[in-house]
Amino acid sequence: MGKLASASEFRILVVEDDPSTQFMMGEMLEFLGYPYEIAEDGEACMSRLDTMSDAFDLILMDIHIPRSSGLDTSLKIRNRSENPPRDTPIIALTADSAYHSADAVAPYGINDVLPKPVGLNSLDR
Secondary structure (H helix, E strand, O other): OOOOHHHHHOEEEOOOOHHHHHHHHHHHHHOOOOOEEOOOOHHHHHHHHHHOOOOOOEEEOOOOOOOOHHHHHHHHHHHOOOOOOOOOOOOEEOHHHHHHOOHHHHHHHEEEHHHOOOOOHHHOO
């Protein structure tokens, strides 16, 4: 993600269904000083973007989430008429090695990939 002049002004939406991963991501983001919100699935993500369309500077999207996969949800975001969030950067979070490269997720409008398990150093890059 790169160092920002003011991390506290950079808001992140974490789309993740696993409670332990939600907790770990939250702990790391808090440690780094990034405000964040959690959406537990694709529908919750879209609902959050409907009500807070310009609130997020980055979306961390788990690939395998219920009620609309991370891939499908990313496509829905990219196909929105509103901007933001249409052009908000999306970074995939996945343990699925089939999606560990930016080339594998680019067709879904995803900008980059962070392989799971995500560590503090990879979040602060």
